[in-house]
Amino acid sequence: MIAYNHSSLENLLTRKETEKAYRKGYISEAEKENIYQAYPVSFYTPNIFVRIGLFILTVVIGLFTLGLLGLLFMNQVEDVIGGLTVFFGLLNYAALEFMVKRNHYKSGVDDALTWISGISIVGGLNILTNLSWQTNSIIIFIVSVFLCARFINIAMAGVAGISVIAFIFLSFVRLGEMAKALAPFVVMITSAMLYLFAAMKMKDQNWKHYGNGLVILSIVALISFYAGGNYFVIREISIALFGLRLQNGENIPFAWLFWLLTFLIPVLYIVRGIQIKDVVFLRTGLALTAATILTVRYYYDLLPLETAAVIIGTILITVAYVLIKYLHEPKHGFTYKIEEGPNFDEKLQVESLIIAQTFTQQPKPDDGFQFGGGSGGGAGASGEY
Amino acid sequence: MNNSLFEKLNEEGHLSAASYGKIRANNKAALFSLHWELTTILYLGVLLLTGGLSVLVYKNIDTIGHQAILLFIALTCAGCFIYCFKKKLPFSTAKVESPNVAFDYVLLLACLLFITFIGYIQFQYNVFGERFGLVTFIPMLVLFFCAYFFDHLGILSLAITNLCAWAGITVAPLEILKANDFNSNTIIITGILLGAGLVCVGVLTRINELKKHFAFTYTNFGMHLLFISTLAAMFTFENIYLLWFVAVLLIAAYFYREALRAKSFYFLLVLTLYLYTGVCFVVLRILFTVIPDIGGLYLACFYFIGSAVVLIRFLIKMNKKLKSA
Numbered sequence: 001m002i003a004y005n006h007s008s009l010e011n012l013l014t015r016k017e018t019e020k021a022y023r024k025g026y027i028s029e030a031e032k033e034n035i036y037q038a039y040p041v042s043f044y045t046p047n048i049f050v051r052i053g054l055f056i057l058t059v060v061i062g063l064f065t066l067g068l069l070g071l072l073f074m075n076q077v078e079d080v081i082g083g084l085t086v087f088f089g090l091l092n093y094a095a096l097e098f099m100v101k102r103n104h105y106k107s108g109v110d111d112a113l114t115w116i117s118g119i120s121i122v123g124g125l126n127i128l129t130n131l132s133w134q135t136n137s138i139i140i141f142i143v144s145v146f147l148c149a150r151f152i153n154i155a156m157a158g159v160a161g162i163s164v165i166a167f168i169f170l171s172f173v174r175l176g177e178m179a180k181a182l183a184p185f186v187v188m189i190t191s192a193m194l195y196l197f198a199a200m201k202m203k204d205q206n207w208k209h210y211g212n213g214l215v216i217l218s219i220v221a222l223i224s225f226y227a228g229g230n231y232f233v234i235r236e237i238s239i240a241l242f243g244l245r246l247q248n249g250e251n252i253p254f255a256w257l258f259w260l261l262t263f264l265i266p267v268l269y270i271v272r273g274i275q276i277k278d279v280v281f282l283r284t285g286l287a288l289t290a291a292t293i294l295t296v297r298y299y300y301d302l303l304p305l306e307t308a309a310v311i312i313g314t315i316l317i318t319v320a321y322v323l324i325k326y327l328h329e330p331k332h333g334f335t336y337k338i339e340e341g342p343n344f345d346e347k348l349q350v351e352s353l354i355i356a357q358t359f360t361q362q363p364k365p366d367d368g369f370q371f372g373g374g375s376g377g378g379a380g381a382s383g384e385y
Numbered sequence: 386m387n388n389s390l391f392e393k394l395n396e397e398g399h400l401s402a403a404s405y406g407k408i409r410a411n412n413k414a415a416l417f418s419l420h421w422e423l424t425t426i427l428y429l430g431v432l433l434l435t436g437g438l439s440v441l442v443y444k445n446i447d448t449i450g451h452q453a454i455l456l457f458i459a460l461t462c463a464g465c466f467i468y469c470f471k472k473k474l475p476f477s478t479a480k481v482e483s484p485n486v487a488f489d490y491v492l493l494l495a496c497l498l499f500i501t502f503i504g505y506i507q508f509q510y511n512v513f514g515e516r517f518g519l520v521t522f523i524p525m526l527v528l529f530f531c532a533y534f535f536d537h538l539g540i541l542s543l544a545i546t547n548l549c550a551w552a553g554i555t556v557a558p559l560e561i562l563k564a565n566d567f568n569s570n571t572i573i574i575t576g577i578l579l580g581a582g583l584v585c586v587g588v589l590t591r592i593n594e595l596k597k598h599f600a601f602t603y604t605n606f607g608m609h610l611l612f613i614s615t616l617a618a619m620f621t622f623e624n625i626y627l628l629w630f631v632a633v634l635l636i637a638a639y640f641y642r643e644a645l646r647a648k649s650f651y652f653l654l655v656l657t658l659y660l661y662t663g664v665c666f667v668v669l670r671i672l673f674t675v676i677p678d679i680g681g682l683y684l685a686c687f688y689f690i691g692s693a694v695v696l697i698r699f700l701i702k703m704n705k706k707l708k709s710a
Contacts, residue, residue: 013390014390014394017390017391018394021391021404021408024411026404026407026408026411027400027401027404027407027408028401028404031399031400031401031404034399035394035399035400038397038399044701046700046701046704047650047704047707047708048650049650049651049653049654050650050653050654050700050701050703050704052654053653053654053657053658053696053700054697054700054701056658057693057696057697057700058693058697060689060690060693061689061690061693061694063689064686064689064690064693065686065690067686068683068686068687068690071679071682071683071686074679109697277417282422283422286422286425286426305437305440306436306437306438306440306441306444307437307441308437309433309434309436309437309440310433310434310437310438310441311437312430312433313429313430313431313432313433313434313435313436313437314430314434315430316426316427316429316430316433317427317430317431317434318430319426319430320423320424320426320427320430321427321487323419323423324423324427324486327419327423330416333416333417334416334417334418334419335416335417335418335419335420336418336419336420336423336486337416337418337420
């Protein structure tokens with residue numbers, strides 16, 4: 001199923017593990033070189049910046065090829081544009097297969113071609129006929145699963161996850177009023193199953209090349225599980241999609257249950273993440289805590305924004321400070337130290353740029369920078385060496 | 386790490402018994418790093434706290450009174466600076482690690498409060514009168530001093546931003562097109578001079594080994610500023626745009642050499658994309674003056690496809706060259 005050279009993929013995995021062990025200082029450079037010699041990889045995978053460049057340039061080529069095709073049929077462009085776009089998508093797919101045969105692997109070229117062919121095929125079909133949301137979601141699901149399976153594209157795994165949940169949701173709510181009321185639970189059950197699927201396959205040796213894709217899939221599943229029970233999502237979807245009309249003071253059915261879920265799920269994620277030492281659970285839980293705070297703030301003005309910011313900021317600083325102190329020496333298998341050393345300099349560079357960007361972009365109503373054309377903006381090149 | 390894989394490597398004789406033992410021992414006692422999570426929480430906390438406080442002060446200005454606020458800011462700022470002076474490790478022209486986790490954030494807070502303080506007294510009491518330059522110039526000096534004295538890259542970026550604000554423009558690449566009106570000749574010239582200056586400082590920093598790790602920040606700011614200014618000049622001064630194009634070429638040539646020297650893929654990508662923008666502008670302009678009808682459009686499409694293919698080949702070749710260099 002996978003388009004890339006199989007033995008190179010296998011050897012790449014070995015090399016990656018070796019690199020990790022080398023960075024941690026468990027094996028010597030000679031041993032590393034030895035293993036690299038014994039496990040050759042024929043792929044062309046350039047540096048990340050070159051990859052970005054190749055991606056952009058491939059998109060440029062794609063866009064102007066489509067433009068050229070459009071120019072050729074200029075007089076009847078409105079009649080043929082749909083078919084033309086689908087044809088263009090297939091053309092890109094052929095190019096993709098060709099480039100993969102020439103050993104391009106995560107080179108930017110194959111990434112770009114995957115996206116262009118997927119988007120043009122789905123987009124072209126939409127121009128050709130009027131497709132419903134439901135049909136669209138199933139088409140997107142099929143295309144993304146295929147592209148993910150054949151080209152190990154990790155983002156496509158996420159797209160596939162979102163589209164399958166969307167398809168089940170859209171199909172289910174067609175069944176009637178009762179189904180609409182149960183839709184949140186259907187979404188949650190689907191997401192849970194999706195997560196279990198990803199977790200199961202992550203342990204499966206036959207699926208080892210899809211590791212990162214499965215991580216993305218599990219993140220998508222965790223987020224949609226939360227969204228399925230989130231008060232804001234349910235209330236707004238009921239109003240926008242199902243035409244629910246709430247009078248003043250009226251609430252959605254089972255509001256208490258959804259509020260409970262909104263609060264409970266992030267906490268459970270964080271607890272679970274710490275329990276099994278799982279980064280996906282932990283980070284998703286932390287991010288969703290912010291979502292819960294925003295949900296509460298959307299409906300209840302408990303505190304003025306700035307007071308809330310001060311209180312939450314103080315809590316965060318305290319928590320972080322206490323934990324950093326506590327984990328100064330590793331405890332219970334947790335540490336504050338960075339796992340691997342070498343990339344530290346790069347991280348520092350990026351961090352400094354982020355600081356300059358965010359801190360100077362804040363609104364500062366109490367100081368008067370109103371001169372010289374400058375608005376006191378920050379620095380923000382997206383770069384490191 | 387995958388135990389069975391290393392077992393296989395061990396059996397094949399690629400791995401010494403000692404190394405294999407180390408890996409197995411590590412797998413049993415693997416530590417789970419919370420560094421990223423805790424740092425993010427800390428950073429968010431500082432952001433929320435300072436943001437919330439400044440709005441709070443702004444809203445309650447009638448009841449608190451300006452002197453009280455100024456006093457509070459001054460005291461907090463002084464407190465933070467005193468902490469930094471006490472805790473800091475001895476100065477060195479090489480890189481100095483920060484003594485603890487909180488240090489970097491306290492220093493950042495001190496510097497931000499100082500900027501706020503200067504801005505505040507100018508806004509409220511007009512201390513510097515019409516000499517607006519001073520209002521940015523003084524914080525800039527302090528920021529540069531702190532960046533070097535305490536060795537803080539983030540403060541250095543702030544200082545450079547402040548330098549540019551002082552020179553009359555803002556340099557955030559994200560903001561640069563939004564915030565600035567590039568039709569003004571003086572701004573373009575200032576940008577070019579400033580960019581060139583920053584690049585020079587970057588080179589001097591590297592050669593003199595004075596905080597060598599600062600060099601990248603200077604060069605990066607300078608490079609973006611130079612390219613954006615010269616490209617803006619090309620688009621603005623239409624009658625002599627070819628002259629400015631030559632300038633773009635020269636700058637690109639310089640950074641090409643730099644990229645080779647520093648083996649920097651990042652510089653390579655940035656210079657390629659800026660240069661490509663410039664070349665496309667020139668080619669399209671000439672193309673549409675010579676063939677102003679539909680044929681020109683066809684040729685433009687062919688040009689873009691062809692040039693992108695050429696550039697892809699160039700980048701692939703350069704990737705090899707930098708890797709083996």
